[in-house]
Amino acid sequence: xxxxxxxxxxxxxxxxxxxxxxxxxxxxxNVDASIVSFYRGLFMGISMLILFRRSSLKSWTPxxxxxFMNFAFxxxxxxxxxxxxxxxxxxxxxxxxxxxLATSSFFAAIFSFFLLKEKIKKQTFIAILVxxxxxxxxxxxxxxxxxxxxxDMFGVALAITMGLELTLLRKYSHFPTMLIISFSGxxxxxxxSFLGDKLFDISLxxxxxxxxxxxxxxxxxxxxIFISTKYISSAEVSLFSTIETTMAxxxxxxxxxxxxxxxxxxxxxxxxxxIFINALPSIIKKRNK
Numbered sequence: 001x002x003x004x005x006x007x008x009x010x011x012x013x014x015x016x017x018x019x020x021x022x023x024x025x026x027x028x029x030n031v032d033a034s035i036v037s038f039y040r041g042l043f044m045g046i047s048m049l050i051l052f053r054r055s056s057l058k059s060w061t062p063x064x065x066x067x068f069m070n071f072a073f074x075x076x077x078x079x080x081x082x083x084x085x086x087x088x089x090x091x092x093x094x095x096x097x098x099x100x101l102a103t104s105s106f107f108a109a110i111f112s113f114f115l116l117k118e119k120i121k122k123q124t125f126i127a128i129l130v131x132x133x134x135x136x137x138x139x140x141x142x143x144x145x146x147x148x149x150x151x152d153m154f155g156v157a158l159a160i161t162m163g164l165e166l167t168l169l170r171k172y173s174h175f176p177t178m179l180i181i182s183f184s185g186x187x188x189x190x191x192x193s194f195l196g197d198k199l200f201d202i203s204l205x206x207x208x209x210x211x212x213x214x215x216x217x218x219x220x221x222x223x224x225i226f227i228s229t230k231y232i233s234s235a236e237v238s239l240f241s242t243i244e245t246t247m248a249x250x251x252x253x254x255x256x257x258x259x260x261x262x263x264x265x266x267x268x269x270x271x272x273x274x275i276f277i278n279a280l281p282s283i284i285k286k287r288n289k
Contacts, residue, residue, distance in 0.1 A: 008231025012240040015224030018217055020247035023094035025213040026086060027256055029206050033090040034196035036210065037083050041188030043214020044082075048182035051219055060176045070168075071175055077165040078184035079191075084158035092151020095249035095260035096138050099268040100155030102245045102275065103131045107163025108170075115167055127278035134270030135159075141263035181222065185214075239279045242272045 029036050052058070062068035088097040106128045112118040120128070139152050169175065193199065202210075228240075245268055252258040260268075 004231050008228045009240075011224045012228035012232060013243065015221045015228060016240045016243040017247065018224065019221035020098075020244040021217060021251060022085075022213070022244075023089045023097060023248045024251040024255060025209050025217065026089045027094065027252065027258070029209045029213075031202055031206050032197070033087045034192050035199055035202060036090070037086045038189050038192035038196050038199050039207075039210040040086060040214050040218075041079070041082060041185040041192065043185075043211060044218050045182045045185030045189060047215050047219040048178050048185065048222065051223065052176060052178040052182060055178065057176055060179060067172075070172055071180075074165060074168050074172065074175060075180050075183045075187065077161055077168070078180050079187040081158055081161045081165060082184060082188050083191075084154045084161060088151050088154035088158055090151065091154060092148040093249075093260055093264060094252050094258065095264045095268065096148065096152055097155045097158070098245050098248040099138050099264060099271050100135060100152065100159050101162065102159075102241055102268075102271045103135055104159045104162035104166065105241070105278070106131050106274065107160050108166040109163075111164050111167040112170070116171060121281075123281050124278050127274040130277060131271045131274035134267035134274065137267035137270065138264050141261055141267075177226065178222070239275060239283075242275055245272055 026036055026040075062071055085097065085101070088100070106124070109118075109120055109124050109128060113120050135156070139156065141148075169177065169180075249258075249260040249264075249268075253260070
């Protein structure tokens with residue numbers, strides 16, 4: 001049993017560690033956000049569809065029109081999340097984006113209260129307050145930095161969108177997650193093919209970074225994270241999300257000398273503390289049983 005849990009933790013750590021390079025790869029691509037979104041969506045759509053076809057499920061069909069509409073809505077949310085992430089990284093400090101993204105699980109708790117009638121636990125309520133304080137610190141600091149406010153608004157929209165998507169995925173747990181990610185990628189690519197400009201006027205180096213992101217990094221990260229959920233609880237998986245919040249700014253500092261704003265570090269610390277406040281009691285309770 002312990003070996004299985006350790007294996008799950010290793011998979012979760014690997015998945016989140018790999019996804020922590022996301023913001024760096026977007027920066028290295030050095031092109032407009034619409035171009036990044038197009039290729040990220042297209043390559044992600046192809047790679048996740050291949051993974052889905054190689055999985056045990058292989059195919060899936062909605063049972064009725066209502067289920068199709070619910071599935072389409074979740075796919076649309078995932079597509080919006082992809083766009084919000086790319087545009088946020090492009091228009092603000094990447095550290096701001098990952099800090100704001102880390103609050104998505106707390107938005108999920110709020111949506112679950114209203115949509116699934118789930119009670120918010122005491123530690124989760126405290127964690128929400130602490131994390132939102134961190135968000136206000138990050139967001140408030142952007143009023144004094146030219147250009148960051150728009151990116152932070154995309155970051156908040158990303159966290160809210162992801163929170164709603166996580167809630168609906170819990171409600172419709174039978175929906176194939178890999179297929180959702182794949183279809184959302186194709187939708188992003190389709191939309192950006194109309195909105196984007198000079199999509200095919202990119203350098204070989206840019207194409208390399210975008211291919212690395214869409215064909216290798218995202219599929220590998222998602223594969224490890226999906227596997228980890230079979231061995232450890234969602235509370236334990238959420239703890240590993242702090243790896244991205246911590247490591248993404250470090251990669252940007254090491255490779256691009258992008259130094260996170262001091263207020264972002266302060267707000268990020270509060271968000272990481274909030275994740276521990278929310279997850280640890282559930283993990284301790286489960287292990288004491």
